[in-house]
Each structure stands twice: as C-alpha cells, then as structure tokens.
Amino acid sequence: MKIILTQEVSGLGTPGDIVEVKNGYGRNYLLPQGFAITWTKGAEKQVTSIKRARSAREIRDLGHANEVKAQIEGLKVNLRVRAGDGGRLFGSVTPAEVVDAVKAAGGPALDRRRLEMPGHIKSTGTYQVKIKLHPEVAATFDLNVVQG
Template sequence: MKIILTNEVSGLGAAGDVVEVRDGYARNYLVPRGFAIRWTKGGEQDVAQIRRGRKIREIATIEQANEIKGKLEGLPVALKVRAGEGGRLFGSVTPADITTAVKTAGGPDLDKRRVELGTPIKTLGSHRVSARLHPEVVATFEVEVEAA
C-alpha cells in the first residue's frame, strides 16, 4: 500500500515521504495513530505542504546539528515533578516535559518528536535521553528528575 508519512517514523522515513508498506502495517498501525495518510492523487498537494512544514522545523546541516549536540550534551537539565514515597512519579515524564526543561535550562528549542526515550521515566534520579537532531546525529544527555 502506498502511504504519505505525516510524522517521522524511525526506519521508514520522514514527514512528507511517499513510501510503500504492507497493507496491515498501514491499516493497523500507521494510519490509526496519525503517522500516515493513504496516498491519493489529490494527496500530492498535501505532500508539498508537509514538506514545507518539515523544512521550517528541520535542522539543515550536519554542522548545525553537531553544534546543537554540543550545547545539549554539556547542559545540566533538571526537571521537577510530583513524586510519591520511594521516588515513584505520579505518571511519567514525557518528551514534551523534557523539551520544556531543556528550554528552561537555556538550551536550544527542540521538537518533542525528536526526543527518544528508551523506557518511560517513572522514577526520580538521573536518566539518559536521546534526541535525533539529524539522520546522522544523535545527542545523548542527562536529565535529572527531582521531586517538586
């Protein structure tokens, strides 16, 4: 099945790409979650609009991505959240929370879709977080989760 990606999907492509995937993968996973739409002839205008939006948000060069990576990796990021006894959080830390904490710490403005959490952050302490800045550049930095 031919689809148009509306968000970046790891291992498949970026927003605005037209890709061919198995019918079940598109029907059961990509389309219901809003990661893709079905390809149609009229959808070509949507592709152009999605690509324009991606170009605005995109980090253009590897040099620019490496510069942002250097800023992120040396930045002390602290995040205050509500926690119960034993250091367990009420809920979990989301990529949006992390981007806000990075911005508050004086770091660059990140897109929450670029932040990758290996496992959900549900405890206090120091956690490693990755941000895919460019297809070839991944920044890994520490986020200190503290009780509010």
C-alpha cells in the same frame, strides 16, 4: 499500496514521503494510527505543506547538528515533578516535559518525537536521555528529576 507519511516511521521514511507498502501494513497499522494518509492527486498539496513545515523546524545540515549537539551536551537539565515518599512520582515523565525542561535550561527547541527515553521514568534521580538530531548525529544529556 501507495501512501503519504504524516509522521516519521523508522525504517520507512519521514513526513511528506510517498512510499509503497504492503496493503495489510498500510490498511491495518499506518492509516489507523495516523502515521499516513492514502495517496491521491489532491493529497500532493498536503505533501508540500508537510514538507514546508518540516523544513522550518529541522536541523539544516551536519554542521548545524554538531553545533546543537555541543549546546545540548553542555546543559544541566533539571525537571521538577510531584513525587511521594521515597521519590516515587505521581505518573511518569513524558517526552514533552523533557523538551520543555531543555528549553527552560537555555537549550534549543527540540522535537519530542526524536527523544529516546531510558524506559519509563517513574522515580527521582539522574537519567541519560538521547536525542537524534540528524541521521548521523545524536546528543546525550543528563536529566536530573527532582521532587518539587
């Protein structure tokens, strides 16, 4: 089955890639989850728009990725959340909240889908968060979750 990826799927490709997968994997997982669309001649236009949008927000090259890594690792990222007694949160910290906290701390705009969170963050404290900037470059920074 020939499909066009609309989101990054690890081990398969990035948005805009045209890939060949087994029928069951495409029909039962990728298409219903919204990770891909079926390939048609008309979908080629969608591929170009997806690739154009991706290139606008993607890290340009390895050197640029290393610059962004140095910038991120030098940040002190604090995230204020509502918490009850004992530092237990009402809910959990989402990747979107972490990306907003990085931007508020003076960091670059990041893609929330590239964050690797240390499980579900459900209490106050300091956590190590990793982000993949480039296939060869990953940055790690401390996220300080405080009651506020």
